[in-house]
Amino acid sequence: MEGKNIAAEQEEHALSCAGCGIHIQTIDKTKPGFTPKSALEREVIICQRCFKIKHYNEVSPVDMSDDDFLRILNGIGGTKSLVVMVVDVFDFQGSWLRGLPRFVGNNPILLVGNKVDLLPKNINLNRVRNWIQHEAKERGLRSEDVLLVSAQKGAGIEELLARIGQLRKGRDVYIVGVTNVGKSTLINRILHDYGAADLEITTSPFPGTTLDKIEIPLEDGRYIYDTPGIINRDQIGHMVTPADLRALTPQSRINPKVYQLNAGQSMFIGGLARVDFVSGDHQPFVLYVANQLYLHRTKLENADEVFAKHHGTLLVPPNGENGKTLPPMMKHTFKIEPNGPTDLVISGLGWVALQGKKPASVVVHAPKGVSVGVRKGLI
Known part of the structure; x- marks a missing residue:
């Protein structure tokens, strides 16, 4: 009997939440990754925390340190992959991922400015693109290209996918950025456009929604990886309640x-x-x-x-x-x-x-x- 329990626990540990990437467990409700055993029968399994975010907009804080997130990102440098760094065009300074080169090693970087739909209508987007390129170089980042998108509205997604296809050259793709730049929303937009909306990743305006690396398979056997957002603690959003953050x-x-x-x-x-x-x-x-x-x-x-x-x-x-x-x-x-x-x-x-x-x-x-x-x- 004890052997069966151990086997069951090992099987649960092998499962990851489709929403936030955390390992699934059915033992402790107070720890990340908990889901009722009955939920394991579903085709797409998500943890109870993601379920509450999706259906009730209710967020349970998770005790994860900056080191936990950095540990996940540190492995990228040892891979051969394309790194897509997402920044928030509305909060460029606050969403800049400092020290990215030490994470990615020699891997090429594609810089993506998200939330372009928030900018005033009369703005020249070519000027915004050039401005981002200039600011990136000032911070020591040399990217292969700079693209502007709206993950929320779907603008620029086709161009982004085409550019990823050109640059990845058969390699995996890692999506990186600080919290709340819209990485998971961006991936959901890609999944939706390709008829895989059942794999939807959990999104919310609250820091730390994605808890572990999430794998999305590509047709050639490679993967797109959504990674947890690094917390930039100098953003004012980390100092207020969820209601005030909204x-x-x-x-x-x-x-x-x-x-x-x-x-x-x-x-x-x-x-x-x-x-x-x-x-x-x-x-x-x-x-x-x-x-x-x-x-x-x-x-x-x-x-x-x-x-x-x-x-x-x-x-x-x-x-x-x-x-x-x-x-x-x-x-x-x-x-x-x-x-x-x-x-x-x-x-x-x-x-x-x-x-x-x-x-x-x-x-x-x-x-x-x-x-x-x-x-x-x-x-």
């Missing part, structure tokens, strides 16, 4: 908000960040953030008082009643020179564009640990 994550095409500011005025982006126009001539500040975020303009001299009084009520997210306490706000001071379009970027939240025609002194307040910086204007 509020700050763009759900549709961004509508830029233009504010004509004078020196001595401040802009609040919900209760998540604040931009102070300290000195300079009257000029436009264009905010590229999720459409549903509340924006509030006030005098700089009143800004501290407004924040103290209304944070979590008028200035939301975060939601004061059920919200998560954010780290203290830190100041980031920038001198904007008249050298052309300039973006002030808040990792995971969006950016504020200045024309760069007039000098300006600007202070950005963001929770401690959130990356804030300046870049050449994207738009």
Whole structure:
């Protein structure tokens, strides 16, 4: 009898969740990979966590460290494969996978900018592509090509598949990136377009949905591998509750908000960040953030008082009643020179564009640990 139990456990261990890649187990409900034994009879097996995400949008946190994810990615360098690195065009800095060369070894890299459907309609996509290529080189990454896609809408998928076919040369394909850049959504789009939607991978806006490497077989016996996302902890999304994360994550095409500011005025982006126009001539500040975020303009001299009084009520997210306490706000001071379009970027939240025609002194307040910086204007 004991031998049969051991054999059953070994058989379960050989199974992986089709949604997140974790090894299936039926013993401990509190551990990753749990699924009821009755679910093992299904053609496509998913763990209970993936089932709750898919059907109830309910997320159970999983205790996995950064080392667990890095261990999975470290094996790529020892393979002969094509590496497809996915970045979020809306949050390029926050979605950049640092140190990629040490993971991939000598394998070629195809760089894919996802979520292009979130960018304003009037944007020149060729310029965006060239901008991404330039930014990648500045970070020491030499890619075979740069493509723009929308995994959500299906735009650019045919071109991507054709380019993967040209570059992989009979090798496996690894899809890599940080959390929430849309890797799994991208693979689901590929599966759907090729009539294999029953193999759907679990997706959600929450970090760490994919827990282990997921194998998708190709016709020539090779595989596409969806890998767990590395967590960039300098993104603001890792500091808020799931409800607040939905509020700050763009759900549709961004509508830029233009504010004509004078020196001595401040802009609040919900209760998540604040931009102070300290000195300079009257000029436009264009905010590229999720459409549903509340924006509030006030005098700089009143800004501290407004924040103290209304944070979590008028200035939301975060939601004061059920919200998560954010780290203290830190100041980031920038001198904007008249050298052309300039973006002030808040990792995971969006950016504020200045024309760069007039000098300006600007202070950005963001929770401690959130990356804030300046870049050449994207738009």
